[in-house]
Amino acid sequence: MIVVTGATGGLGSQVLKYLLTLVPPSEITVSLHNPAGLPEHLQASGIHVRRGDYGAPETLDAAFAGADKVLIVSYPSIAHELRVRNHVNAIDAAKRAGVRHVYYTSLAFGYGTKPESCAAVMQAHLDTEAYLKKSGLKYTIIREGIYNESYPLYFGFFDPSKDNEVFVPGDGPIAWACREDLGEATARLLALPPSDSRFDNQTILFSGPQANLLTLAQLSTLISNILGREIKLNIVSIDEYVQKHLDPSGQNVRGTEDFLRKWATTFEAMKRGETAIVDPLLGEIVGRPLKTMEQSLREQLSAHGEGVAIEQYAK
Numbered sequence: 001m002i003v004v005t006g007a008t009g010g011l012g013s014q015v016l017k018y019l020l021t022l023v024p025p026s027e028i029t030v031s032l033h034n035p036a037g038l039p040e041h042l043q044a045s046g047i048h049v050r051r052g053d054y055g056a057p058e059t060l061d062a063a064f065a066g067a068d069k070v071l072i073v074s075y076p077s078i079a080h081e082l083r084v085r086n087h088v089n090a091i092d093a094a095k096r097a098g099v100r101h102v103y104y105t106s107l108a109f110g111y112g113t114k115p116e117s118c119a120a121v122m123q124a125h126l127d128t129e130a131y132l133k134k135s136g137l138k139y140t141i142i143r144e145g146i147y148n149e150s151y152p153l154y155f156g157f158f159d160p161s162k163d164n165e166v167f168v169p170g171d172g173p174i175a176w177a178c179r180e181d182l183g184e185a186t187a188r189l190l191a192l193p194p195s196d197s198r199f200d201n202q203t204i205l206f207s208g209p210q211a212n213l214l215t216l217a218q219l220s221t222l223i224s225n226i227l228g229r230e231i232k233l234n235i236v237s238i239d240e241y242v243q244k245h246l247d248p249s250g251q252n253v254r255g256t257e258d259f260l261r262k263w264a265t266t267f268e269a270m271k272r273g274e275t276a277i278v279d280p281l282l283g284e285i286v287g288r289p290l291k292t293m294e295q296s297l298r299e300q301l302s303a304h305g306e307g308v309a310i311e312q313y314a315k
């Protein structure tokens with residue numbers, strides 16, 4: 001039995017979609033924060049649907065019961081302690097349930113000989129990785145590539161409906177990867193037979209391909225070409241970045257000074273090359289060309305859905 005958490009979300013829904021092509025539905029359980037959020041066709045697909053709230057460990061005991069493998073999709077929050085606590089709850093519950101192998105979706109800041117990061121967003125992942133490694137459980141930590149779809153967060157919270165310029169406190173290359181490719185590769189890992197031990201107790205990197213290694217300056221050129229108007233990238237100080245994006249109403253989480261100062265560390269990490277590591281594994285596992293950033297940008301910019309997407313990533 002394979003248990004997938006977060007299957008109503010952007011990444012988890014792709015994992016589930018591909019997992020259903022690889023293993024019988026009767027061998028898949030989804031552990032959901034809000035089971036009603038699962039689309040009807042999936043409710044009726046023959047998979048098991050259980051409630052599992054990272055904040056309520058007793059629900060995880062029931063949700064993970066009988067599982068051989070559990071995919072823990074990271075909790076969508078920038079609140080460090082809450083995020084780590086929720087991941088610890090899930091790891092502890094997997095241990096109580098006798099799960100054979102836990103997979104954790106970490107993030108692609110740093111890797112290999114330089115696995116650490118100065119990015120605030122990475123710290124909860126590093127703490128979770130350390131806890132999982134010490135748990136005694138068999139694990140695979142997947143440093144999932146930075147989503148093509150999340151580019152507005154990095155590109156000065158760009159809103160194509162009104163912005164002609166954006167302001168960021170630094171630049172550096174990112175090996176962008178799309179959520180569908182990441183979801184498919186993650187599903188393929190989950191579906192491997194127990195005899196395949198290549199990824200046991202490993203930390204792996206799913207990055208985008210070399211062709212997707214793009215700086216924000218290069219993104220501004222691509223976006224300007226697609227939109228047919230110049231979108232100017234301004235590299236500014238952290239103070240100016242904070243001032244530009246402050247929301248005095250306090251209604252917008254990413255408009256608070258606390259969030260903006262923390263998020264500014266992302267750009268320092270980019271400058272240091274933490275997001276520039278390209279690994280061929282993602283392409284090898286999906287066995288087909290990966291989606292380019294240009295394709296994703298064309299789709300997102302023609303859909304005009306960015307306002308919604310950015311809220312999703314700023315929780």
Ligand SMILES: NC(=O)c1ccc[n+]([C@@H]2O[C@H](COP(=O)([O-])OP(=O)(O)OC[C@H]3O[C@@H](n4cnc5c(N)ncnc54)[C@H](OP(=O)(O)O)[C@@H]3O)[C@@H](O)[C@H]2O)c1
Nearest residue numbers: 006008009010011012033034053054074075076145146147
């Ligand atoms: N790699 C990247 O570039 C990148 C970019 C942005 C974010 N991320 C992070 O990667 C993770 C997955 O991304 P995503 O795009 O799939 O995020 P997402 O679309 O926000 O999905 C998050 C999932 O977590 C579930 N969830 C929320 N609260 C929960 C709880 N208390 N217990 C259990 N599950 C809970 C949600 O369920 P409900 O829908 O029922 O609430 C949803 O299924 C998130 O942590 C996200 O912050 C990664």
